[in-house]
Amino acid sequence: MKMLKxxxxxxxxxxxxxxxxxTLISSVFFEDKAQGSIVYRNGQAAGxxxxxxxxxxxxxxxxxxxxxxxxxxxxxxxxxxxxxxxGMEKIRRxxxxxxxxxxxxxxxSGSGLDPHISPQNAFSQAKRVxxxxxxxxxxxxxxxIQKTEGATFGIWGxxxxxVLELNLSLLDSKGLDxxxx
Amino acid sequence: xxxxxxxxxxxxxxxxxxxxxxxxxxxxxxxQGKPPAYLKWLIPVENLVLKFSGTIDxxxxxxxxxKDLLLFNLMGxxxxxxxxxxxxxLPLNPQNYPGLTWHLAFNTAMSFVTNTNxxxxxxxxxxxxxxxxxxxxxxxxxxxxxxxxxxxxxARGLSRKMDGRVGNFATDLVRSIIYIFLPLSFVxxxxxxxxxxxxxxxxxxxxxxxxxAEQIIPTGAAASQIAIKQLGTNGGGFFGVNSAHPFENPxxxxxxxxxxxxxxxxxxxxxxxxxxxxxxxxxYAILFxxxxxxxxxxxxxxxxEHTGIPEMGALLEGKELRxxxxxxxxxxxxxxxxxxGSVNSMHSSFTPMAGLxxxxxxxxxxxxxxxxxxxxxxxxxxxxxxxxxxGLMVGRSPEWLGxxxxxxxxxxxxxxxxxxxxLILVGVCLAAVMPWGLSSLSHGGPxxxxxxxxxxxxxxxxxxxxxxxxxxxxxxxxxxxxxxxLIGRFIVIIPVxxxxxxxxxxxxxxxxxxxxxxDGVIFIVLLSGVVVIFGALTFFPVLAxxxxxxxLLMLAGQTF
Numbered sequence: 001m002k003m004l005k006x007x008x009x010x011x012x013x014x015x016x017x018x019x020x021x022x023t024l025i026s027s028v029f030f031e032d033k034a035q036g037s038i039v040y041r042n043g044q045a046a047g048x049x050x051x052x053x054x055x056x057x058x059x060x061x062x063x064x065x066x067x068x069x070x071x072x073x074x075x076x077x078x079x080x081x082x083x084x085x086x087g088m089e090k091i092r093r094x095x096x097x098x099x100x101x102x103x104x105x106x107x108x109s110g111s112g113l114d115p116h117i118s119p120q121n122a123f124s125q126a127k128r129v130x131x132x133x134x135x136x137x138x139x140x141x142x143x144x145i146q147k148t149e150g151a152t153f154g155i156w157g158x159x160x161x162x163v164l165e166l167n168l169s170l171l172d173s174k175g176l177d178x179x180x181x
Numbered sequence: 182x183x184x185x186x187x188x189x190x191x192x193x194x195x196x197x198x199x200x201x202x203x204x205x206x207x208x209x210x211x212x213q214g215k216p217p218a219y220l221k222w223l224i225p226v227e228n229l230v231l232k233f234s235g236t237i238d239x240x241x242x243x244x245x246x247x248k249d250l251l252l253f254n255l256m257g258x259x260x261x262x263x264x265x266x267x268x269x270x271l272p273l274n275p276q277n278y279p280g281l282t283w284h285l286a287f288n289t290a291m292s293f294v295t296n297t298n299x300x301x302x303x304x305x306x307x308x309x310x311x312x313x314x315x316x317x318x319x320x321x322x323x324x325x326x327x328x329x330x331x332x333x334x335x336a337r338g339l340s341r342k343m344d345g346r347v348g349n350f351a352t353d354l355v356r357s358i359i360y361i362f363l364p365l366s367f368v369x370x371x372x373x374x375x376x377x378x379x380x381x382x383x384x385x386x387x388x389x390x391x392x393x394a395e396q397i398i399p400t401g402a403a404a405s406q407i408a409i410k411q412l413g414t415n416g417g418g419f420f421g422v423n424s425a426h427p428f429e430n431p432x433x434x435x436x437x438x439x440x441x442x443x444x445x446x447x448x449x450x451x452x453x454x455x456x457x458x459x460x461x462x463x464x465y466a467i468l469f470x471x472x473x474x475x476x477x478x479x480x481x482x483x484x485x486e487h488t489g490i491p492e493m494g495a496l497l498e499g500k501e502l503r504x505x506x507x508x509x510x511x512x513x514x515x516x517x518x519x520x521x522g523s524v525n526s527m528h529s530s531f532t533p534m535a536g537l538x539x540x541x542x543x544x545x546x547x548x549x550x551x552x553x554x555x556x557x558x559x560x561x562x563x564x565x566x567x568x569x570x571x572g573l574m575v576g577r578s579p580e581w582l583g584x585x586x587x588x589x590x591x592x593x594x595x596x597x598x599x600x601x602x603x604l605i606l607v608g609v610c611l612a613a614v615m616p617w618g619l620s621s622l623s624h625g626g627p628x629x630x631x632x633x634x635x636x637x638x639x640x641x642x643x644x645x646x647x648x649x650x651x652x653x654x655x656x657x658x659x660x661x662x663x664x665x666x667l668i669g670r671f672i673v674i675i676p677v678x679x680x681x682x683x684x685x686x687x688x689x690x691x692x693x694x695x696x697x698x699x700d701g702v703i704f705i706v707l708l709s710g711v712v713v714i715f716g717a718l719t720f721f722p723v724l725a726x727x728x729x730x731x732x733l734l735m736l737a738g739q740t741f
Contacts, residue, residue, distance in 0.1 A: 003253045006234035006351050007260060007323075010358065013230065015319035018363060019405035022370045026380040026404065029371075034380040036398045036428065038388065045388040048398050050377055050427040053390040060391065064502065072397050073385075074303035074421045077499050079529040079650035081628040082490045083731055085740040087498065087530075095493065107498040110425035110509075110526045116502045155188050157433025158505040167391055 039164060041171070047164050052113045055167065059132035061117070061125050063163045064104055065094065068112040075112040100124045116160035119148050135173060143169050182487055186507035193437070193511065197444055204445065205452025205464075211360040212333040212353060212457065214238075220360050227359050231352065240346035243682020246334060247675060249350040250327060254294055257323055261290040264316040265308075274309035275384040281307065288659035293317055295670035296324035296552055298410070298417030298522055298645040299662060301653040305399040305420050310382055317417060318406045322366075325413025325446070326357045328554020331677055332450055335558055336457035338681030339582050345686045347678070362412060369408040372438060377431035380404040403429060411442035414552040416522030416645045424512075424525040425501055436504055436525060440512055443521045447550035450557050458582065462700035467560060470708040474549045478538045479514045485534035486510045490735060499527030510535060517542045520552030522645025529624075529632070529648040533735060536631055537728035539646070543638040544605060545716035546598065546673075552643065555670075558677045560708075564699070565594040565680070567711045571697050571704075581699060583689035590683060593676035600672045601641045602719045604665060608637040609723065617657040623650025626741030627734065631727035636662070641669035 026034040037049045047053050052063040054070040063070070067078040080087025094106040102120040122144045130137040147166045151157045210217055216224065231238070241249070264271065265286035269279040281289065285302055292299040293316075304313065330353040337347045374380050379400040386398040403419035407429055410417055420426040430436055448468065455464020486506050489495035500509045509526035516523055517539035528539055542549055548560040564581060569591050572579030579586040612618025612633045622629045628648075635648040640662040647653070653662065698704060 002235050002351070003249060004256055006230075006236065006354070007253065007256050009230050009233045010323060010355070011260070011315060011319045013226075014322040014358065014363070014409075015315035018366065019314045019318055019402045022367070022374070022405040023380050023382060023402055025371060026374040030374045030380075033377045034374050034404075035383065036379050036381070036386065036400050037377050037431075038386065038398065041391075045386060047388050047390055047396060048428075050431050051396070051398070053392070053396060054394060055392060057392060070396075072305070072399050074306040074399075075426065076303075076422060077425070077527040077530070077649070079527055079623060079648070080498060081529055081536075081624055081631075081731070082496065082498075082532055082735050083626055083628050083740050084624055088740050091493075091496070091498065103493065103495065104497050104502050106493075107496050107500075109497070110499045110501050110524075111422045111427060113427055114501050114503075115427055118502060151185050152433045154185060155192055156437050156508070157503050160502050164391070171391070 039168065041168065046168070049162060049164055050115055052115050053164055055163065057132070058128050060167045060170070061122060061129060061163050064114045064117055065108045066112040067108045070113065072113065077110050077112055078108045098124060115162055115164060117163055119144060119159055119161055122161045122166065129170065133170065139173060140170070143173065182483065182507060189507060190511065193440060196441060197448060200441070200445060201448040202452055204449040206456060208329070208361060208449055208453035209456035211356050212329070212453070214352070214356065216356070216360050220364070223359050227355060230355050230359070234351060236349070236351040238349050238352045241349055242345050243334070243347050243678050243685070246347050246350050247678045250330065250674070250678070251671070253350070253354070254327060257320060258290050258294045261293060261316050261320055262286050264312055265289055268309045268312045271309065271311045273311040273314070273382060276309070278307055278309050284656040284659035285654055288663040291663040291666045292645065293320035293415070293417060294324055295643050295666045296328060296413070296415055296520070296555065297640060297643040297666045297670070298415045299640055299647070299666065300417055300421065300423070300645070301659055301662070303421030304418060305401070310401050313406060313419060314402050318402075318409060321406065321409040321413050321415045321417070322358055322362050323354070325362060325409070325415060325553040326354045328552055329357045329450065330354055331554045331558050331674055332454060333457070334678055334681045335561055336454055338685040339584060340458050341685045342689050343686065345682055347681055347685060362409060365412055366405070366408040369412065369438065369442065370404045373404040373407055373435055376435045377428070378404040378407060378435065379428045400428070407439070408442070410523060411439045411521065412446060414443065414447060414519050414521040416516065418523060424523050425527070430525055433503055433508070436508055436512070439523070440515060443512075443515045443519050443523070444550055446553045447519050447556045450553065454557055460582065460700070463582070466700040466705050467557070469705045471549050471560070473705065473709045474712060475514070475518060478542065478549070479511065482510050482514050482535040482538040483507065485532045489532065491738065496530075499530030501526060513539055514542070516646055517644060518547065518549040518551070520547040520555055520642060520644050522639065524646050527649055528635070528646055529650050533628070533631070533728040533731035536635070537724060540631070540635055540638055540724070540728065541716055543642040543644050544602065544720050545712050546601065547642050547644060548712060555643065555673065559673060561677065562594040562597050562673070563708060563712055563715070565590055566598065567704070567708045568697065568699070570711065571707060575697070577695060580690065580696060583691065584684045584687050585690070590680050593680050597673045597676040598715065601669050604668060605634070605637045605641050606719070606723065608641070608661070608665065609633045612637070617655065621652040621655065621658060623652070624741065627727050627731040628741070630723070631731060634723055634727050637665065640665040643670050
């Protein structure tokens with residue numbers, strides 16, 4: 001009986017009071033982030049800056065390959081080992097198709113929702129994107145440079161570009177004819 | 182390895198050690214019932230909780246302490262099981278998820294009560310906020326606090342003279358939750374949210390992507406669970422892909438913080454242990470032994486991952502770009518050392534030698550830092566065996582801190598060390614020939630065997646990470662892994678508490694010239710050696726057929 005009461009009161013404390021107070025404080029101070037860092041475009045929710053989207057058309061930069069096809073419920077990875085035939089063949093095929101893109105473009109991410117690509121991967125897609133949008137290639141390269149994030153304090157993380165943010169700034173760029181598209 | 186990666190490692194270890202020393206001191210104060218001045222404002226909460234449960238702070242004998250601990254864990258299991266099967270009828274279920282099947286609920290409840298946090302389910306697609314908060318988050322606290330309580334018992338057994346009492350279970354549990362786990366979780370949850378970890382009870386949002394498709398944005402009370410999942414070496418993710426998910430671990434900075442939490446308590450508790458024994462040097466010696474094992478293993482894993490595969494070098498399969506190779510590998514080595522089991526990259530996709538490091542740390546019982554409580558009390562069993570061996574070599578009856586180690590203690594320690602190993606090996610053998618095991622495999626060749634070995638080692642060792650291709654959510658496998666987690670947890674806790682009780686009853690003989698000092702270089706080397714030899718002798722054949730064979734075949738360019 002004593003142990004049951006102990007369980008109940010600790011459940012109340014750790015399972016109700018604690019998570020609810022964190023939720024409350026977060027909703028006051030970090031509302032945007034607590035809700036999933038939603039990005040808006042023309043007043044419409046257009047995605048989360050933390051989650052990869054599926055980009056297939058040539059006019060957008062493409063995210064890293066996703067084993068779960070960018071599903072969010074639920075996302076997943078290939079789990080493929082370096083000696084798995086199916087997995088290695090996929091990697092070799094992607095490498096053969098885009099040898100200049102780099103290893104992040106050949107391999108599937110851990111979450112299936114990796115929001116970033118490497119700068120090298122982005123530059124390798126610049127020509128295609130510029131052509132599809134009628135943009136100057138230097139203009140596209142400049143956008144990539146602007147959107148490249150380095151390691152945090154020079155210590156943690158890798159150089160990377162957020163694909164959704166990159167594509168959003170493409171949408172706001174004026175083409176050679178002076179129009180955005 | 183790039184230069185900024187070397188910096189990453191240095192900053193990590195320096196921060197870890199410098200935070201562990203004060204935290205270890207705090208733990209020792211709290212477990213001795215003397216919370217420091219800056220936490221005195223929490224005393225009324227402690228009193229309220231103890232009063233509500235009707236606990237009188239009365240010291241218990243080892244068996245009575247153990248009985249309370251087991252009963253409390255049993256009730257926690259039943260409570261969680263009921264929540265999981267009935268979640269369809271419970272509140273805070275915006276997605277209207279139905280209750281889990283009996284076998285998945287059994288497996289999951291066992292997993293969280295035993296501090297394993299093996300996930301045969303995918304949180305965002307099958308659990309309500311109620312289940313995640315009231316069910317899982319609570320057990321994250323309780324299972325970690327249970328582990329820490331056992332450390333307190335061990336320290337008392339070793340330091341008391343002719344006294345079989347080892348403390349009060351309810352008091353130990355409540356104090357560590359109120360003064361250690363809750364305040365730290367509070368701070369870290371908010372840090373995580375500030376970086377982009379979600380914390381919301383609202384319905385999932387649906388957005389329209391730039392290419393016009395619909396995307397569901399899954400949210401929930403994630404940050405509050407992730408803080409304690411890392412701090413308590415639990416490791417169970419809010420999302421199925423755990424800390425690889427950008428909503429669970431959004432930036433390199435949260436990655437650093439979570440990595441820090443993975444080893445923070447496991448290292449701090451060693452300092453606390455030395456402090457509680459009034460022999461800080463004993464703590465340092467144990468810690469040295471742990472680092473002596475950890476550093477070469479980390480080195481091997483990093484070398485293997487950065488070398489990658491012959492035809493294209495390091496791969497990023499299963500890894501997130503924002504973390505890269507070094508931070509993913511460091512995480513893998515830390516999480517398998519610490520019985521944490523959270524992942525920021527998919528272990529099945531690592532090179533075979535890195536996989537070997539992960540498996541090796543789990544099969545030796547996760548004593549290299551290890552889980553909250555479990556790492557150090559597991560190491561204590563190795564210490565008993567080391568002293569026994571040292572005693573045999575010089576022909577003197579072994580002593581630890583003046584307590585005679587006799588047949589009773591050695592027998593119990595051997596049960597606790599051998600039964601988990603036997604369980605892993607027998608389990609792998611059965612699964613490798615039975616249809617229920619073979620049909621769940623996702624890989625052919627030696628990696629298939631590694632998959633079985635990894636997953637049995639992870640459940641028996643209460644780690645919880647996985648070679649994730651394995652289809653684990655079947656009635657037979659859920660039941661078997663559930664039992665593995667149960668046995669793996671309590672076959673160690675029970676002997677440790679009994680040993681502590683027995684040591685406490687003994688008199689302390691003063692050290693003499695013939696005493697083998699347990700804080701010197703010889704002891705440190707001997708202890709590390711025993712861990713390695715034990716692991717190698719028990720598991721070398723299966724390691725040779727699994728990861729080592731896979732490594733050689735990978736070098737030859739062979740695939741399956």
